[in-house]
Amino acid sequence: MANDHRPDTRRTLTLRDVSEASGVSEMTVSRVLRNRGDVSRSTRDRVMKAAKDLGYVPNKIAGGLASQRVNLVAVIIPSLSNMVFPEVLTGISQVLDDTGLQPVVGVTNYSPEREERVLYEMLSWRPSGVIVAGLEHSDAARAMLTNAGIPIVEIMDVDGPAIDSVVGISHHRAGQMMAQTILAAGYRRIGFLGTQMPHDHRARKRLEGFTAALAAAGLALEDREYYDGGSALLKGREMTQAILSRRPDLDFLYYSNDMIGAGGLLHCLDAGIDVPGRLGLAGFNGVELLDGLRVRLATMDACRLEVGRAAAEILTGKTADGRSSGVRIELTPRLDPGQTIRAPR
Amino acid sequence: MANDHRPDTRRTLTLRDVSEASGVSEMTVSRVLRNRGDVSRSTRDRVMKAAKDLGYVPNKIAGGLASQRVNLVAVIIPSLSNMVFPEVLTGISQVLDDTGLQPVVGVTNYSPEREERVLYEMLSWRPSGVIVAGLEHSDAARAMLTNAGIPIVEIMDVDGPAIDSVVGISHHRAGQMMAQTILAAGYRRIGFLGTQMPHDHRARKRLEGFTAALAAAGLALEDREYYDGGSALLKGREMTQAILSRRPDLDFLYYSNDMIGAGGLLHCLDAGIDVPGRLGLAGFNGVELLDGLRVRLATMDACRLEVGRAAAEILTGKTADGRSSGVRIELTPRLDPGQTIRAPR
């Protein structure tokens, strides 16, 4: 950072300045500023006034070093570019807001290398806990998490072994449930449309569960279409058009997320395709946006808010038994058939 | 945080542990780990190996205290619940990624009180700079920013005095431009649909610019409709239906953001309303989602990515003259008439 900011005759204020301005020892000033009760009313008032008048802002760097405690929670997520993780963050914030704990967010862009870097960076601030999306990590990241000596909560996914605590849904089962619902409605020639992201393990697990359920019924996916980047809504349109022109006989399209599903739905409506009669559609996530479409897309809710809340509650020990480690919470996603899956036959 | 995590015989590793494991002084270990060149190749290798074998993670709390420097940049934004701020963050990250500086995000929910708290909290970590959305702050927040002694960049808005640096667009002018475009196309009976957010100053300024331009043409808004919370797309539909049933004579609807605008557009398409012939529509933001609709909504791009990038460049001194303070950058939003404003008469 360029150093032109200030000719700098001013230091930044310290406890000692407040101490001198109020005529109270540094230690007592520290007690007041941390709201530790054992200070007389009058002393407290004098200190508060001095601190406010000076515009003192405590130095948490020094405080953290001295107390060996840092009120930060590291939150590591793959992306901010769709609404799912912001909603998880909202849940985390809701719970943390009352506790003095503060979330610090790191974004990995679905890259294991970035996850490792972000994690290293965050752990070097000695946070009180870590919330990290997913169960898949590089060996080094796993080692760091294991040895950090703080509570770790892996979120969004329960299909696999956890390092410490875990909160989420089974994406494998989610995929299965959707497939079973689709089959029960009599659809048989099913296509899949999804993202080209090798590290989106949850999408992969959903698809695995989905195809496993098809296989159990003696079926397989008839066709697939992948995309990468760009407006998901537009990609959904384009991919849908592409797959249908290639395979006009398909009677169901399963999308890996609601945005491309919504795009597909809009295409079908514009093209006058009979949904859900001739063609059924389903997405995943239960995003709010779907409420605004003329026809409600079938979807499954990933319990994002609840996942965030539960993860934060684990870190704050607000669990049934007060534990903040080794907790396992599997939530059950709701399947909303909307108006794009016909009634079971 | 509940303290059940670890019977704790292990401490967390320190420089001294690496020093002992490698037989090199703490000071030299510190030099190696910070990549300061003045260390012999062999010493460096021994230290790196020891650090890696132990799984040492440096303690930035201690480092920051000792060096009086912290590689954090505080980023304070009102919301994560639409795509605009995440896109600003993306721009910030892109630039910061190469610099060793790390963004730390705080969310205010458009509340001045929360902004004040978040700012206090963040400044207590002694970041190297602050990026904060908007020019409106409480007196206390303004005082903190002024006295922090670090570069401050206010972003998104240039309509008003800045504390230090500023990057953004003029929302007043943006509103004006849109109004002028609408009037030039011959629309005359104009309604407004927006959010009920007293602290969204940018939306307010756009509307002020918009009505000012109408007034200059001897016109005023014919009707208004506000919403608060919920699915913006759905609200856009509902509000549009409401305002049109109340005032079927309106010939243009100006939306305060693209999501409700898109909802309105979908309503109009479903209702068979002739857009842009009988009714024109326009939103604001230039969100990617619009690409996925059958008809392109008129909008204005708020230059979100560019704003983020420029703000980060100021903090890193990557400006034309290397300054990181007192910089003022006004970007010019592009007006995209899309397909919902008819050609000028």
Added chain:
DNA sequence: TTGAAAGCGCTAACAG
């Protein structure tokens, strides 16, 4: 190129 000493600003622990 390496090491030793002296803090950074705050809080834990104890004494009064």
Added chain:
DNA sequence: CTGTTAGCGCTTTCAA
């Protein structure tokens, strides 16, 4: 209820 002392783990500064 208030004050004193001794660090927290690292980096700065200076010396070798």
